[in-house]
Amino acid sequence: MSNDNHIWNYESNENDALAKQVEKDADICFTTFEMAKHLIGRITFKDGDRVMNTSFGKGAFYNQLPNNTKNYYCEINEGKDYLEQDQMVDITLDNPPFVPRKLFWSFMQKAMDTTTREIYWLINIGALNVFTPKRLNEMKDKNWFINGLYIVADKRWYGRYVWVKITKENNGLIEWKNGKPF
Numbered sequence: 001m002s003n004d005n006h007i008w009n010y011e012s013n014e015n016d017a018l019a020k021q022v023e024k025d026a027d028i029c030f031t032t033f034e035m036a037k038h039l040i041g042r043i044t045f046k047d048g049d050r051v052m053n054t055s056f057g058k059g060a061f062y063n064q065l066p067n068n069t070k071n072y073y074c075e076i077n078e079g080k081d082y083l084e085q086d087q088m089v090d091i092t093l094d095n096p097p098f099v100p101r102k103l104f105w106s107f108m109q110k111a112m113d114t115t116t117r118e119i120y121w122l123i124n125i126g127a128l129n130v131f132t133p134k135r136l137n138e139m140k141d142k143n144w145f146i147n148g149l150y151i152v153a154d155k156r157w158y159g160r161y162v163w164v165k166i167t168k169e170n171n172g173l174i175e176w177k178n179g180k181p182f
């Protein structure tokens with residue numbers, strides 16, 4: 001993994017434990033094939049669904065997608081920038097770059113604009129901080145809602161991770177207060 005392009009650079013923003021590990025071993029940020037298989041197994045795909053894996057990495061998600069779906073991927077290191085394409089899909093899924101948060105939110109905005117049914121992100125549980133009331137309102141305006149939080153862990157990673165399921169139905173899982181802080 002290269003940090004040369006400054007588009008995705010762990011050092012640029014967060015001073016967390018994972019960032020320090022990534023400096024020593026960039027491969028640590030890739031999802032294991034076992035975890036990706038398990039998370040994909042929780043999704044109900046329909047025949048012919050268009051599926052986008054936003055960042056291929058080493059292929060843990062993309063290479064294990066069903067073969068009755070039409071699968072797409074991006075990966076900045078292969079010159080395929082997710083943010084610079086507009087492929088419409090039914091399902092978007094990934095362990096995306098979730099640091100810095102602004103980059104992750106650009107992924108989220110792109111996914112909301114190019115996905116018809118479901119979005120799944122594997123992010124650090126601390127990265128849930130990205131879902132500020134303002135951003136939750138932005139999602140609501142576009143008719144997207146957090147609909148499930150499935151907690152997982154990888155012993156290489158610090159803390160828990162969460163497979164965030166985002167759909168067009170508001171099941172009331174997440175509520176928030178809009179006004180000034182208490």
Ligand SMILES: C[S@@+](CC[C@H](N)C(=O)[O-])C[C@H]1O[C@@H](n2cnc3c(N)ncnc32)[C@H](O)[C@@H]1O
Pocket residue numbers: 001007008029030031032054055056057058059060061074075076077080081082083094095096097098
């Ligand atoms: C946390 S790693 C995860 C890789 C892979 N999704 C996985 O689960 O193993 C994030 C990946 O996002 C890629 N990336 C960063 N910015 C990108 C962009 N704008 N478009 C596509 N890929 C990007 C990085 O090169 C890196 O491979």
